[in-house]
Amino acid sequence: MILLTGVTGKTGGATAKALLGKGVPLRAIVRNAEKAAALKDAGVDLVVGDVTDKAVIDKALRGVERALMVMPNGETQLDSEKQFIDAAKAAGVKQLVKMSSMEAVADAKAPIPKVHYQAEQYLRASGLGWTLLKPNFFMQNLLGSAGTIKEQGKFFLPMADGKTAMADVRDIGAVAAVVLTGDGHAGKSYEITGPEILSFHDVATCFTKVLGRKIEYVHVPMPAYRQTLSRFLTNAWHLNAVCELFQEIADGHDLHLSDSVQKLTGKPPIPLEQFIRDHQAVFTA
Numbered sequence: 001m002i003l004l005t006g007v008t009g010k011t012g013g014a015t016a017k018a019l020l021g022k023g024v025p026l027r028a029i030v031r032n033a034e035k036a037a038a039l040k041d042a043g044v045d046l047v048v049g050d051v052t053d054k055a056v057i058d059k060a061l062r063g064v065e066r067a068l069m070v071m072p073n074g075e076t077q078l079d080s081e082k083q084f085i086d087a088a089k090a091a092g093v094k095q096l097v098k099m100s101s102m103e104a105v106a107d108a109k110a111p112i113p114k115v116h117y118q119a120e121q122y123l124r125a126s127g128l129g130w131t132l133l134k135p136n137f138f139m140q141n142l143l144g145s146a147g148t149i150k151e152q153g154k155f156f157l158p159m160a161d162g163k164t165a166m167a168d169v170r171d172i173g174a175v176a177a178v179v180l181t182g183d184g185h186a187g188k189s190y191e192i193t194g195p196e197i198l199s200f201h202d203v204a205t206c207f208t209k210v211l212g213r214k215i216e217y218v219h220v221p222m223p224a225y226r227q228t229l230s231r232f233l234t235n236a237w238h239l240n241a242v243c244e245l246f247q248e249i250a251d252g253h254d255l256h257l258s259d260s261v262q263k264l265t266g267k268p269p270i271p272l273e274q275f276i277r278d279h280q281a282v283f284t285a
């Protein structure tokens, strides 16, 4: 039995999709059963509850051999990850796969990668079989700009000339599915990127090409961006953490491409052009 968390979200959802039909028994912790109705219909055993609730985790972990831990970002994330790791160990889980991030390194400053790095260290020392998935910026984050791309032909972000090696979450799910069902991944850390290092000006050029109309990237100074984002992210810790992360992208840092998608799935990573084409309707009025 494989246990997944976050299946109604981006990476957990992509992992569940990649695992369905492989004939492996799946269980998922969801807090909203309605959102996971399609997964239930597809045979996934749902445990309804909060992923930070020890009783829920203990119940879900019964008979589980492998698990994917996708934890929501927030000030209690590290405690929640530690609790899940401890519970997995107590339940006899053989391999725990942690969704982390490529920015989670020893000298990480921004709160989200810092928490991921601390949780990684805790998992490495836990005695459990572990695998780390460390994706770069998600292409699917761009769906948050669909409204302005559609209506104004512009998207507004605070990344200046910063670059990412953005990855499609479908590739992240495909890698997770391979790791959760295959052998030889214990003790491995996989960075996951797309096939290109792109600035957001490059992203705009790609949108222009695929959509066949001019799409412009507008750099927004961080204070103004923070103001706008605060309308959607009401948690102060999370708001600050996202702004710090985006500021690090704007400031620029060492970036490289990873070949893990090709190596693990046998397919090349999805390029941005393909992502935009696959979501063309969302970006088109």
Ligand SMILES: NC(=O)c1ccc[n+]([C@@H]2O[C@H](COP(=O)([O-])OP(=O)(O)OC[C@H]3O[C@@H](n4cnc5c(N)ncnc54)[C@H](OP(=O)(O)O)[C@@H]3O)[C@@H](O)[C@H]2O)c1
Pocket (backbone or CB within 6 Å): 005, 006, 007, 008, 009, 010, 011, 012, 013, 029, 030, 031, 032, 035, 049, 050, 051, 052, 070, 071, 072, 073, 099, 100, 101, 102, 112, 134, 135, 136, 137, 138, 141
């Ligand atoms: N975004 C990026 O560019 C990026 C890049 C690298 C790494 N990451 C990391 O990826 C992880 C997030 O993955 P994601 O983007 O796939 O997440 P997401 O789309 O935001 O989804 C979060 C999932 O967690 C569930 N959830 C939240 N709180 C819960 C609770 N208390 N109990 C049960 N379920 C709960 C949500 O359920 P509901 O549907 O009910 O809300 C949803 O299924 C984070 O750790 C992040 O740091 C993100």
